[in-house]
Amino acid sequence: MSRRTVPAARPAGASIAELTIAEVGARGDGVGLYDDAKVFVPLTVAGDRVRVRLDESKGDGLRGKLLELLQPGPGRRPDAPPCGHFGVCGGCTLQHMDDDTYAAWKVGTVRTALDRVGLGDVVLEPLSRTPPGARRRARFAALRRGRRVWLGFNERASHRLVDLATCPILTPRLEALLPPLRAALADALPDGGACDAVAADLEGGIDLLLVGPKRLDRAAREGLVRLAEAAGIARLSWQPDDRATAEPVAHRAPVVVRFAGIPVTPPSGAFLQASPQGEAALVAAVESAIDPAHGSGVGPTGKLADLFAGLGTFALPLARGGRSVLAVEGDAPALAALGKAAAGLRLATERRDLFGNPLTAKELARFDAVVFDPPRAGAAAQAVALAGSRVPLVVAVSCNPATFARDARTLVDGGYALRRVHPVDQFLWSAHVELVGVFER
Structure with missing residues (x-):
């Protein structure tokens, strides 16, 4: 029952x-x-x-x-929140806290999640912070009613849209994109039509992917080309829905993201860490764990696996020093971009669904260390396989303390010791916190 x-x-x-x-x-x-x-x-x-x-x-x-x-409680900020949309917009939920209370709460969410699985005594490194104006990637929603277009984020716990005028978390170039994009969508969207706009501020300019509307006629395409020229958009693409292949509309300049100085051309709408500062903190924590000077690190001839590798955020820096790296990722376009960028490095790629088909203990046996960075759902199946392996060093990157704690418990029950956790505040003024956990046998 x-x-x-x-x-x-x-x-x-x-x-x-x-x-x-x-x-x-x-x-x-x-x-x-x-x-x-x-x-x-x-x-x-x-x-x-x-x-x-x-x-x-x-x-x-x-x-x-x-x-x-x-x-008011002692942790409430004495002045007004920095954004006029705060309290309505669902993007930020914590601007009413003073800075010390906010930082302590972020660290506390990690400690609480680990406490719930009996791992609360782990060493927590100091919180890495991301400043305002650093968010380089965002997904906006747009809706046209009559001649007006609402463009922004959803209200808290609602499908209603906040029509953003300003946003202090975005880079200046992304914030400046909002007015011309809103005007262009008034022509591109039919009355009652909606779409999402995935925008990334990259080297070379803004990379913009429109997801929807279902069709773009000639006039809409021409209007979007004018938008790209007027707003300095390097690449503008369109796809009718999330499952479709992106179609180029305007490509005015190359777009590049660099990992350890290595240029990668991302597919349109590709996942990126939200800010350069947050990415740098995560990479530094991973590299520190892999450094032989810290515990059971991996020397320059070591063999590593990077699971859920994406575009190579961790694989490329780790391979740059001469180590052999296997990058495993389920998304074919991302993996192709990584493979092209890795020319000359000891870096191999493998496309694989790690949720349904994780690397087995036998396959993991050849690696000196494994890095894994799954989506918010975590990596339950892969954690079980790792727990049954003899890999001496595992570094877990996570954007969800709850699923990290679940997977950490699996690894510890399999014989690993959780040595330290490094929390990273990449999503400013939100309830999200990222982290890097280091496990050793």
Whole structure:
């Protein structure tokens, strides 16, 4: 017989409540208690005394909408948040915190996730920070109604769009793209039409991929070519949906991203680390773990595997010193771009679905170290295979402390020791935190 979780009921006869926020949860919402029920209240900090409206159930508690801040907690910033859209836009959730509280909360989310699996005593390195104005890649949503186009991010917990005027997390070139892109989409989109715009600020200029509309007529294409010329877009591509192949619309200049100085031409819309600073912190943590001066590092003749390798964020720096690297990735265009860039290096590539077909313990036996950097879902199957292997050094890169903790528990149960974790704040003012964990046998 299956078990069902019964959500907390809204207290009878109560729609408005006063409560004190005890902590900020993993998703960035403040958490307080009302009649023994948890209430999750966005835009609050620990110590806030607030008046809230109690809304529908949320997991094991209730949602609360902040109506009035009765008394601020000690971690609330004394001045206004840096973005005028904050509180409505769902992109940032933590601009109301002061800087010290914000940084401590980011580190605390990692510690809490590890505590839940019995690994909370691990050494946590200092938090690497990303400054404002550094986000080089973003996916915007656009919707046309009449002659107006809304362009931006979704509102918090909503499908409604915030029409961005400014955004302090974006690079200046991406922020400057918003007005001309909005104007061009007024012509390219039909009334009621929508699309996503994946924009990356790269060497050579902006790389822009439009996902949707379903069709582009000649007039729309000509308008997008004019947009590319006027807005300094190096490459503009289009695809009708996420499963289709990108089709070039305008290609005015080469676009390049460099890893350890090695140029890579990414496919349109390819995954990149969100900021150069965040990427540099992650790469530095991985390279430090691989350095023979630290624990069971790998010398210049060692053999490494980079799993979920993408465009080569880690594989290329690791191969640059002469090591032999196998880069494994499921995305064919990304792997082809990496393979082309790796000419002259001891770097081989393999296309493989590591979720359904992870490298086995036998296949892993030839490597001195393994680096893996999966999506937010983690790498449960690959972690099981690694736990059964004899690889002396495993370095895990993650954008989700919860799935990292799950996979870390698997590795530790298989005989590894988690030596240290390096948290990286790459998604500024959001509830997301990335990290690098170092495991040794």
